[in-house]
Each structure stands twice: as structure tokens, then as C-alpha cells.
Amino acid sequence: MRAPRQMPADRNRVSSLDVLTRFESFASLCSDSRALLSRNLVLTRSPRAAPVLHKGQAVSGAYLVIQGRLRVFTIAPNGAEATLYFIDPGEACVLALNCLFNNLLYPAWVQAETPTDIALIPGPVYRKLFESEPAIQNLTVQALSTIVYRLMAELEQVHASNHRQRLVHFILSHAAADGTLRTTQQHLGRHLGTTREVIARLMQELVRSGAVRSQRGAITILNVVELRCLGGVALDTEMRSVRR
């Protein structure tokens, strides 16, 4: 590709395309497609906690997360939230794709969990790419597949587990490599669709058992084995994407 470095608009576009290298699917596009993308990509940055999409909104394109993390969640009539899933760098917002293809209104809320860079491909452009580019077709199917699995796993967990098990699972699966999970009990409550007090009571159990340590705004895993144990057997039988 050409690399005019100083024109503000062009520079933005070029870096946009470059940034899409996270999506292997975009590497194999034909030159026409690349040009089309180059002309129409929109790069945006959402600060932490900024709303990205709201329920009922008409979706204007395909959202690809470049950096950061988006949270997709619902809000119950009583105001309680519940996280459906997260969208990490390199992933696409499938619900947006979904709405795009079926001409639907967006069925949930999306918020930036951390400061997030988003690449927006306008709807008509994406549809055009989908028609001619096998790579985009595969990306779409893969993205949908992924979300189907996440939703099924979440649904199964909601049905099969109590709050203690779900909390333990959340801690185990979202903790950083050093065993720390930087989040507040209030947020945990929201993710699990329950209240802060419930989380506090459960955390109390976990702390008493010595499995974790509770600090302000963070949880540290002290004993993974103990924690897994407190999570109960549900974790063993939990649905996994087992490769055959």
C-alpha cells in the first residue's frame, strides 16, 4: 500500500488498515477490497465506561475491537445488569454483524470496559466484502460461532450453578496471570446479575477458607485448588470447546 505519512486523513486511514492485521482475514483481501476498506474504515476510541451501542439502536456497521475490551450486557426492567460476554482485541461484535445482515435493531447494550479502539466498517461496505471475499465469509461465520458458544456456556452456567460457583468461575477465568482480579464487588454483582451484598457474603466465605484475599478494588487468588474446590463439581462438567 501507499504510505503518505503526513496528510491527517490519509494517515488515519492507512494506520486503520495496518491495525486490521490483527484480523488475519483482512490480510488476504484482493486489492479492490483493500482499497474499498481503506476509503471507508472509521477508527474510533472509546474511553472507559463510554457507551458504544445501546439497545434499540440501528447498527451502522461492523465493529472490530482493535485494543481494549467491550462489554455486552442486558439491563433488566428492575435496572439490574448482567454481562452477556466480552469482546476482546481481534474480535468482532457479532451482534452488530447479526443486525447488519438481518436488518434488526441492536438487542443489547455495549460499553467500553477499558479504553477501547474500535474499527467500524460501514454496513454496505461489509456486505459487499462479504459477497466477494471468502475470508470475510469465514470471519463472519467464525465470529457467530464463537458467540453462540459463549452464550450457550453462559446459559448453561446460569442454569446449572449457584452464585458461589459462578463467582468462583468468574474469578478463575478472569484473573490476570499473577492471580489478581482488579474489579469491585459492585461490578462483579453486575456481571453475574446479582447484588453487591451477595458478592460480599460469598467473598467472605472465600476469604475465610483462605482461597482468596480481598482488597479494595481487587481480589487475589491465594489457593487455586481450594478455590476450584469451592466452585464445586459444576466446573468439571462445564461445557468446553473440546477439540476433537
Added chain:
Amino acid sequence: MRAPRQMPADRNRVSSLDVLTRFESFASLCSDSRALLSRNLVLTRSPRAAPVLHKGQAVSGAYLVIQGRLRVFTIAPNGAEATLYFIDPGEACVLALNCLFNNLLYPAWVQAETPTDIALIPGPVYRKLFESEPAIQNLTVQALSTIVYRLMAELEQVHASNHRQRLVHFILSHAAADGTLRTTQQHLGRHLGTTREVIARLMQELVRSGAVRSQRGAITILNVVELRCLGGVALDTEMRSVRR
């Protein structure tokens, strides 16, 4: 499992293709594709309550429901079931497609809710069709989209509603045209992931309010408005596939 039909194989195959007219997507296939399908389609009939797929099974192809209804459900460690969604005639089992494309093991159980005719397209055949036939690509994306919506709706309902609301919603959305729902309380409990007693108690409320009548093995809606009312406001704010 296997087709109990005793007819010659050829006749079976021909009728299989005809039967696929339910899927408009198969009408536009090129002759090569039709021939490929014709050679490889497998028609099976599952009697009521027969297992079709079980968790962890390697998926052998794409499942299209011709007639009847399949139930996709999970089983919790404690043995409690919960219905994820149903597959009605003209629809494809998306999880199977999903597994097919991602080479995964099947993540749930599938059972014939009523005697069900299923067309099975072997995996390699489906993949080949997907590569060359835009109609199949669209069918796949549509099927995945549909399931994403159903799962999200289910998940949102689980989070936002209590059992009464979910029961009301189930009755309203699954009752036949004459306002009757032919099922037992035991089954209702399974679908909603709860127990028979809970259903009985809730039914008692509904009956007392005059919204429904309870017979052995069936429920009759007497007053739709009253029933909707008992379902609470959750139904109004429920996620719908609103066409813009």
C-alpha cells in the same frame, strides 16, 4: 436412529431432495451441487423422545428439520434439564453447523420433541457446498443469527424474570392456535430448569386468577390479557427482533 423406511435407497434420495424445498436456499443450487446433495443426503426419522445428538458427540453433518420438532437442552450436574431452544421444520441445527465448521464436539443434548424427520448433509458435503454456493453461505449465517438471537433472548429472560414470568411467557409463546398447550407440568419444569412443584404452585396462581385452565396433560388459555398481565412488565421490555 437410522431411517426405518424399507424403501429402495434411490427412491429415498429423490424424495429427500424434494423435501428440501422447504429450504428456499436449496432451490437455487447449481446442478452440480444438486447432484452432490442427491448422492449424499440421508433422511432419517426419529420417534418421539428419541435422542438425536448427545453432548460430546462428534458431529457428522448438518441437520435440517423437515418435519416435527427437535429440542436442544443441557443437563446440569444435579440432573436438572433446561431447554435452550427448539428447532422447527425448515430450520437447521446450528450447533451442528457450528461444530462442523470449528471441528468441535457437540455441546448439548438434542432430542426429538415429536416424531421428527431429519435430513442429514454429511460434513464434507456441506463444507463443499458452503464454499461454492452463496445460498448456502447465507443459510448458514441466517441460521447462526437466529440462534444467537434465541440464546440472547433466553439469557435475558433468565436474568430478568422470575419463574412466574418465564412460565407465562412459555405458555403464551408455545400454545397452539386454539390456546391450548399440550404438555405436563413435569415437562414445563424441565424446560424452565426448575421443578414440578414450582410449576404446580405457579399454575395454581394462574388458575385462581382465571387466566388459564389446567387439565391433565394440557393447559388452556382462558384470558390472554390477564395472563399477559400476570407475566409482568418484563414481557414488554423483552428483546424482540424488531425490524427497522
Added chain:
DNA sequence: AAAGTTCTGTAGCAGAAGGCACGCTCGTGG
């Protein structure tokens, strides 16, 4: 340093939900 805000730890109470037990009704089949 003082004031204000956010986060966490507790407690108590009310309602929802689940588990268990029992009795009843209806239909089927001997």
C-alpha cells in the same frame, strides 16, 4: 489536613425457590 466519595464488611428481615412428603384424580390395562 479536611471533606467528600467510593468501596467493603455486617446485620436483619422478607420473599422466592427448592426439597420432601402425602393424598387425590384420572386413565389404562388386567
Added chain:
DNA sequence: CCACGAGCGTGCCTTCTGCTACAGAACTTT
């Protein structure tokens, strides 16, 4: 005609969950 089983109604008790309230700790702002 009767026994039996499936389905339904109901009471009691326990556990889980949500809500309100309050106090102290930790961080931020002024």
C-alpha cells in the same frame, strides 16, 4: 371392576436471594 401408574394439588420446612441500613476503611479532591 379393580389395581396401578402418571399427573396434579398442597403443606411444611430449609436455603437462597434481595433489599435496607449502617459503619468503617481507603482513596480523592479541595
